[in-house]
Amino acid sequence: MVAGGSALDCSRRRDMHGRMTTPTQRSAIRQIQANATIIDAARTVIAARGLAGMSLRTVAEQAEMSVGSISYRIGDRAALMAAVVEREIELLGQVSEDFKGRVRNVKPLSTDMLPDLVGAWLDQMAAEGRVSAIVTCELALLASRTPDILPSVPLLLDAAEVMWREMLRGHPDGERLAWAIASYCMDERPFTVALCDILDYRLLRQSTIRGLLRDAGAAVDPGWSRWHMSLVDRLAIPSADALDSADIVPQGVKADLADHIADLIVADGVDGLSHRAVAQRSGMAASSIAHHFPTHRDIVFSGVEAIYRRMRAEIRTSYGTAPGSGAVARLTHECALLATRNPAFLPFATDMRRRRAENVHTHIAEWIGIPVDSDRARIQAVIVALIGHGVAAMAKGGLTEPLPQLVRLIADVEHMS
Structure with missing residues (x-):
């Protein structure tokens, strides 16, 4: 007995903050921690293998738990994916609050500050936010094919626009700018993660961001447009070298x-490629696969080339229509995501990104109402934002606005001189 006559409750302990906890509370804390471990393991698997490579088994291996434990705590694969979406929404909220804190005392936000802020936001995705950036891209691609499979994905995709809208509160053009920036970042995200180590890409990206955010009525320095195109050409050189070495x-x-x-790569990533996997997919004997593709490199290269040819064919058939058409947008994003896992895909990701713009820039310039070579940075920025908007719209059920109207809104044609 202790003073006062009450028995000492040995079951109560202090948590890390010094608060007393009961066995029931400690059990609940352990449950939350275990669930967080599982969800973060799933995010890690998605970033490394793609969404198609995420299963209860692969997550169990990453989390060092049993499949049964994950099933008991979370549920099936669909429940785990839903939990991942909720986790990404939570993490994005935390990052957004931190980012907004950097400009909280600057009201209204100056348009001149935006290019640096947008570039920093994308750089953050390629660094400490890399896993979340890849996971969000994977979820967006899944939802763009089957919008109803994860109803909370649109909330995740809308969260970034909400952040920019709050940062631009009080700006006379804040609503349009927030939408344009969020759309631009939606498409730029996978390429930033894949290509962030390439200096010419970072310079080109920043030039494009400035083209997106430059005052619509401002005169364009012809030297800037030439420099922008020189960056495009420089970035294309490694891709051309790689593609020129392709087999017939x-x-x-x-x-x-x-x-x-190619189907296997898109579905499961490069890590899942093997002679046996191709044999199972094609219905042919593994020895026949080895006859046509003796090495693993041969398998990978042939698949990459097939993906590349598909993209080119899609661009040719969609010429003059939507630069953000589903197949083109998804395929370029898929290739960029593949490049985050295997550098062999970098030339193809770069080339796909460039060629989708080349095939539509004449139409974009016409819709904006400017000569095609007068402001290539703005035209490129509009294409990127248009595709980003298209991917997000597909994840929510489909595009509804006419493309010329979207182009003019992104380019702020109303205020062009």
Whole structure:
């Protein structure tokens, strides 16, 4: 007995903050911690293998738990994906609050500050926010194919626009700018993660951001437009070198197999490629696969080439229509995500990003109402923002606005001189 006659409760302990806790409270804390471990393990797996590579088994291996424990605590794969979305919304909220804190005392926010802020926001995605950036891209691609599969994905995609809207509160053009910036970042995100180590890409990205945010009535320095295009050309050189070394387009059985390999890459990533996997996908014997593609590199390269040819064909067939058409937007994002996992895809990601713009810039310039070579940075920025808006819209059920109207809104044509 202690003073006062009450028995000492040995079951009560102090937590890390010095607060007394009961066994029930400690059990609840352990449950929360275990769930967080599982969800973060799932995020890590998605970043490393893609959403298609996330299963209860792979997450269990990453979390060092049993599959049964994950099923008991979270549920099935669908429940785990839903939990990942909720976690990403939570993390984005935390990052957004931190980012907004940097400009909290600057009201209204000056347009001149925006290019640096947008660049910093994207750089953050490529650094400490890399896992979240990749996971968000994967979730957006999944939702763009099947919008109803994860109803909370649109909330995640809208959260960034909400952040920019709050930062631009009081700005006379804040609503439009917030939407344009969020759309731009939606498309730029996977390329920033994949290409952030390439100086020419970072310079080109910043030039494009300035093209997006420059006052619509401001005169354009012809030297800037030439410099912008010189960056495009410099970035294209490594891609051209890699693509020039490609084999002749395969024919017959080899072409069919290359398409199967491309399907596997898009579905499961490079890590899942093997002679056996291709054999299972194609229905052919593994020895036949090895005859056509003797090494693992041969398998990977043929699949990359098939993906590249698909993208080119899609661009040709969609010429003059939507630069953000579903197949083109998804395929370029998929290739950028593949490049985050395997540097062999970097030339293809770069080339796809460039060519989708080349095939539509004439139409974009016409819709804006400017000569095609007068302001290439602005035209490129509009294309990026348009595709980003398209991906987000597909994740929410589909585009509804006419493309010329969207282009003019992004470019702020109303205020152009």
